[in-house]
Amino acid sequence: MHVRRDAENSATPTPTTPAASAAPTPKPTVAPPILDVHSVVATGRLVGSDSISGDVDVRVTGKGTFELRLIDFRSENAGEVELRVSPHVVPPGSECTTSIMTMSYGNLPAGMLQSFPLPKDFTHGDPSFLDTVIISHFDPVASQNGCYVPILSSAILTWTLPDMRPGLIVADTGKTGGATGDVTLMGTDPLAYTVARNDLAVEVAARFGITVTDLFYLNPIRTTHIRYPLLQTGEVLNLSKAHR
Incomplete structure (x- = not known):
């Protein structure tokens, strides 16, 4: 079920700068659920x-x-x-x-x-x-x-739509040359990412163990076309399926 983005009902997230960690083990591809046509x-x-x-x-x-x-x-x-x-x-x-x-x-x-x-x-x-x-x-x-x-x-x-990306799991592996921005956590889970100068979408996605397509799936109201994944300095990217 769709989760509402009601900030007043959630704990206040805090921006953090996690230490670099080992890259996560590659995740197996999980197929999306098959929906009946006309449902x-x-x-x-x-x-x-x-x-x-x-x-x-x-x-x-x-x-x-x-x-x-x-x-x-x-x-x-x-x-x-x-x-x-x-x-x-x-x-x-x-x-x-x-x-x-x-x-x-x-x-x-x-x-x-x-x-x-x-x-x-x-x-x-x-x-x-x-x-x-x-x-x-x-x-x-x-x-x-x-x-x-x-x-x-x-x-x-x-x-009542089920999770359409059941295999999408976000984990921060630490800053890289093209992904140096700060991460906001909700507990221990990445909630949002603030784009830093010279950040690249492909490296930001890789930092969190996801693809560029996944990154823009999590941010569907961005106007930048997926084929031209330009990021703006200071832009805040969502990293949570629940807050999509």
């Missing part, structure tokens, strides 16, 4: 407006591919409304989100069932980092006041 792996219900109703779910469409579905959608709002999906929890009843990490699907007609693909290059084959489905509309007055995504209704997704 539902997340559900939610639109709330926050008497003039909008409907349910949402996420369904498997193939190997590593999914779709977001809007079911029994009804809207009495004048003008056009838009569907967005966000990797952040937007509390029910919120009137606005300033998050720019949204993926818009454009204006919506009313309809019994509407489907929207979740691209594999966006989800890395695991869309469980997505937390909220939002029905929004354009409001020029709100936009002038800094609210670029006025919310009419929203649905928090409840996930």
Whole structure:
């Protein structure tokens, strides 16, 4: 089940600089679970407006591919409304989100069932980092006041998707020439990594015993394309599947 990123409910992590240790024993490849096509792996219900109703779910469409579905959608709002999906929890009843990490699907007609693909290059084959489905509309007055995504209704997704990377284990082996940044620990487990000057993605990944693909799987809302894995000095990379 998807674990929420609620900082207030967790212990305060502390940045550390671990001493170099021996490289971990290479881990055997663990195949991801096989999901039945058309199985539902997340559900939610639109709330926050008497003039909008409907349910949402996420369904498997193939190997590593999914779709977001809007079911029994009804809207009495004048003008056009838009569907967005966000990797952040937007509390029910919120009137606005300033998050720019949204993926818009454009204006919506009313309809019994509407489907929207979740691209594999966006989800890395695991869309469980997505937390909220939002029905929004354009409001020029709100936009002038800094609210670029006025919310009419929203649905928090409840996930039942299994661990799609069961073999992904992160362990710090110490600084190297291209991975000299500091690590934040949660207990003894690496939680986050702060990119240092001249760090290279391939060496940062190797420092933690994972691949570059794994590194960006853990950081799905980064905008840098996997084929051009550029890191920015001071950027904080997530290293925890639970906080993905």
